[in-house]
Amino acid sequence: MQAVLLTRRRLVLGGLISMLPAARAVAAEPAGLLIMAGAGYKRPVEALCADFTRETGIAVERSYGNLQQIFAQARASGRVDVLIGDADFIDHAKDLNLPQRQMLGQGKLVLAWRRKLLGRRSPDPITDPVRDLPQMQSITLPNPKQAIYGRAAEQWLEAKGLWAPLQDKLKIVQTVPQVSAYLTSGQIDAGFMNLTEALAVKGQLGGFITLQPGADSYAPIDIVAAFPIAGAQPESAASRTQFAQFLQGAAAQAILRNAGL
Numbered sequence: 001m002q003a004v005l006l007t008r009r010r011l012v013l014g015g016l017i018s019m020l021p022a023a024r025a026v027a028a029e030p031a032g033l034l035i036m037a038g039a040g041y042k043r044p045v046e047a048l049c050a051d052f053t054r055e056t057g058i059a060v061e062r063s064y065g066n067l068q069q070i071f072a073q074a075r076a077s078g079r080v081d082v083l084i085g086d087a088d089f090i091d092h093a094k095d096l097n098l099p100q101r102q103m104l105g106q107g108k109l110v111l112a113w114r115r116k117l118l119g120r121r122s123p124d125p126i127t128d129p130v131r132d133l134p135q136m137q138s139i140t141l142p143n144p145k146q147a148i149y150g151r152a153a154e155q156w157l158e159a160k161g162l163w164a165p166l167q168d169k170l171k172i173v174q175t176v177p178q179v180s181a182y183l184t185s186g187q188i189d190a191g192f193m194n195l196t197e198a199l200a201v202k203g204q205l206g207g208f209i210t211l212q213p214g215a216d217s218y219a220p221i222d223i224v225a226a227f228p229i230a231g232a233q234p235e236s237a238a239s240r241t242q243f244a245q246f247l248q249g250a251a252a253q254a255i256l257r258n259a260g261l
Contacts, residue, residue: 030056030058030236030238030239030242031058031235031236031238031239032058032059032060032061032236032239033058033059033060033061033081033082033236033239033240033243034060034061034062034063034077034079034080034081034082034236035049035060035061035062035063035081035082035083035084035243036062036063036064036070036073036074036080036082036083036084037062037063037064037070037083037084037085038064038065038066038067038070038084038085038086038147038148038176039064039065039066039147039175039176039177040142040147040148040149040175040176040177040193040194040196040197041084041085041194041196041223041259042064042177043196043197043200043259044196044255044256044258044259044261045062045064045084046062047255048246048247048252048255048256049062051246051251051252051255052242052243052246052252055246055251056239056242056246058239058242058243064175065174065175066142066143066146066147066148066150066174066175067085067086067089067090067093067146067147067148068145068146068147069146069174070083070085071093071096074096075095075096079233080096080098080228081227081228081233081236081239081240081243082225082226082227082240082243083096083098083225083226084104084223084224084225084226085148085223085224085226086107086148086221086222086223086224087101087222087223087224087226088219088221088222089148090224090226097228097229097232098226098227098228099226099228099229100226100227100228100229100230101224101225101226101227102224102225102227102244102247102248103222103223103224104223104224104225104247104256104261105223105256105257105260105261106220106221106222106223106261107148107149107152107194107195107196107221107222107223107261108194108195108210108211108212108213108221108260109149109152109153109156109192109193109194109195109210109211109213109218109221110192110193110194110195110198110208110209110210110211111126111129111133111190111191111192111208111209111211112179112180112183112190112191112192112193112198112205112206112207112208112209113125113126113136113183113189113190113191113205113206113207113208114183114184114186114187114188114189114190114205114206115186115204115205115206116186116206117136117189117190117206124206124207125206126190126207126209127209129160129209129211130160130162133162133166133190134162134165134166136169136189136190137169137189138169138171138187138188138189138190139166139169139170139171139188139189139190139191139192140170140171140172140173140178140179140182140183140188140190140191140192141153141154141170141171141172141173141179141191141192142172142173142174142175142176142178142179142192142193143172143173143174144172146174147174147175147176148194148221149176149192149193149194150172150192151218152192152213152218152219152221153192153218155217155218155219156192156211156217156218159216159217159218160216171188176193176194176197177197179191179192179193179197180193180197180198180200180201180205183201183204183205184201184204184205194260195210195260196259196260196261198260199258199259199260200259223261225243225244225247227240227244228240
């Protein structure tokens, strides 16, 4: 009987020992990331996340919206591992405590228009935006109080003396993808969006003009990846470090360049 009990104990102990390496492997797996980003950068962020997961095996949860929507989500959840958007907008959300920044590129505002605008394809119906915009029947832009490129569009229109005269033609929406949806469906004549979105849907547009920042235009837009302080959310710290390193690599830089950043 004692020999049988001893054998059973050895079998149980051996089984527990054989399970230890697997348990260690599970514990050693890096935690997944939660990345929040402005909706106008959904396409490049999706490409970045796909490459990052392929390279590291780390899963990435994503959330998009205008930055005020993203800020509200971050406050409600109490967590954000990476926030991608305009540095100035993020600076004003001090309660989120995202002091570590990695520069991704310069955001560019564009004025785009639908196909067959004014009944012709060539020459382009908008060559001088200040002169030509008042001829449009309808113009759309993201909400200036909530979205990066809505604020940039308002600044540009104000600088050119067009904000007040065009009020009855302006349609305010929530995000950049909503602007492109109106333009690509032909429901709106012209609209303001970022260069990244315009490049992604250019085959469905009549055309677009890139508007440069400056003193008589809109303020420069620095697109960054913002991270929490080093000691915050320790469970995802290692994954955040890997993502920051990945952003510096050739594959990530190529994605950002192709997105107009």
